[in-house]
Amino acid sequence: MAASPDHTDNDDGAIAAKVERHDYTDLAPTTRKRAHAMEGFDEIYTDIVDYIVRCTHRIWDERDIGLIYTHYTHNCVLYGTMATIYDREAVVRDTIQRLVSLPERRGMATQVLWNGNDKDGFYTSHLVTGAGRHSQNGHFGPPTGKTFVSRTIADCMVYRNRIYREWVVADTMAIIKQLGLDPNVFAEEAAKGLFDKGLESIDIGENRRLIGQQMPEWKADTSIANNEVERQTLEWLHDMWNCRMFGRVEKHYAPNAQYHGPKMTELYGPAAVLHQHLALLGSIPDAAYMPQHICSNPCEEGGVKVAVRWVMEGHHLGYGILSELGKPTGLRLQVMGITHYHYKNGRVVDEWNVYDELSLLTQIKLGQMVEAKHK
Template sequence: MPKEQDPKAISAERLDYAEIDAPGRERTQSMEGFDPEYTDIVDYILRCTHRIWEEKNVGLIYSHYTHNCVVYLPNETLYDREEVVENTIQRIVTMPHVGMASQVIWRGDDKEGFYTSHLITTAGRHTQQGPYGAPTGRKYTIRGIADCMIFRNRIYREWLVGDSMGVIHQLGLDPMPIALAAAARIGPALPQEAGVRSRLPGQLPPPADTDTAIAHNEAEAETLRWLHRVMNQRMFGEMRAVYDPNAMYHGPQMVELSGVEAIIHQWMGVFGAIPDGSFRAEHICSVPAEEGGTKVAVRWMIEGRHGGWGLFPTLGAPTQRPVRLMGVSHYHYVDGRIVDEWTVYDEMTLLVQILAGETGADDAEST
């Protein structure tokens, strides 16, 4: 396995932002190639995000992203820095907000590059005309996670998972016309093979074990193992051995749940809507937590078909259309058990994919 990392970086959870941005703080990590004001990788991701979004110095993207950066959104991909600039301006103008750092889980160094998973709580008010129509004047609060790959002061790959359905519900809007417009914009539906049951090797049950090659330590490897048992083998009850009985779940649409039984039901609801869904962990990293224990970040994908009712009532009756759900989960382990889970995914992306499939089917019938 890769070497253990040097954990000399600030912890965002217990510091006020004024302390993070205070002048005169000394560099605590080797940061070759980074701007001199950044003291460590957590400081870098917190302050450059604040400077771009809250201070509205959007032009810093030119010195903090590579010209050919790739940004993966749940239903589309940006392929260059100028697209990132344009997208950022549009989002700031149409949905003014404040993004507050909640925590950063990271890995790497300045020689091989860094990976950060940045949990952000966003609060705003719908005051501008935009993709959600005329201003409602209502407030909204959502969570999002940005995973970034960084080398010498520049982000060269990023995964952004937000919660637009959370915004839509808090604004009191009907998601259907918004999803229809998005479906028309993103184009064709997912290919049919996106719904293949990849977790099942032919007629056999799911594999007993999972590949832990992406893990860097035993805590990460064990996280991958129990995720495979629960998500792919459907052993949901085993979550009782992984979570503290009083664990908290902080989920999409600002859902707050208490207790492992509620968390089990929540995840069963996801697979109730995508009953043949295959869960795949795509990246994992971890850091010691100042509050005690360890925090682990997992970026994941669920692929399958919209084959049941489950957790997502806005999707309506099962359509059997292929869907792909991108998400990120942060877990806080204390004494070997999870006491907090933060998970972000966007139900709206599923609705858009289903509507794009219906549009494609209508087009095929008309030819």
């Protein structure tokens, strides 16, 4: 994708990168000029943030599920933490099932970060806070009547009004725990479905964080960065995760930083942030952190927001924050996550971190099924 220009300085008052403190009615106006070029997009959309927020609302809240046919390509690929979808019709079916199971859920946009343009295509990272009540029989079982709230981040590649690739990281474990359900039951069922299809977790035995007897690569690969803020973000993330230099948290986070994490964790201060990240590594102590994409925007609240999509690979060799996984099993784990950072005066004041512990528990269950098969 192209480097991100300063999208917010224009005469049309673009909402781009300015979602957090605006109401939906401001984000989806009925009359407004286009804030930037949107060739090939439906006339209703005034900018790429409007496109993401409004089409999500139209499909999920207004129930116009058929808009998926005009907003996704026929051969779209949707990468989730539990499975991958390879065509548009499967996206339609999945959407119907989710709406039937949780009809009262409302997905509220927190922010949309992005880069690109209408000629080369856009890349968006959409943080959603979903709240609702478990009122119907569905994939969460018989209705419990309990309320829930969880976070999801969806990254999309969009060209001429159609999404052709999407990565969705939904914190399903947060919902299951709030509904008072046993995550082992859901993980076992999901793993059995994968196992019956002949799918197995592929353990390649290494992740190349360490090459032979050498120490980790000390310099971060910043080739995916589009600007200085993104480059610096990739550098300190590499230092923290791959070089195990967790003291970087104290340097790069403001004293009043807030952390918004999995299972709706809300914590304050650099010490709490450090603990969350160190404890994740505690569960997967040989993990390698691999950023896949990064984008950023200046924001109306001041400062800059940065979105990083990442993968972490390693083995379940220790104890840490992934408490639902139980005792260390030694099995391979792949964590797919997306994180949004808000910088002010050069330091992080907010971090929204989303990954799904249920998908990791499912990987453990699948690995155990495969082990039992080969005994």
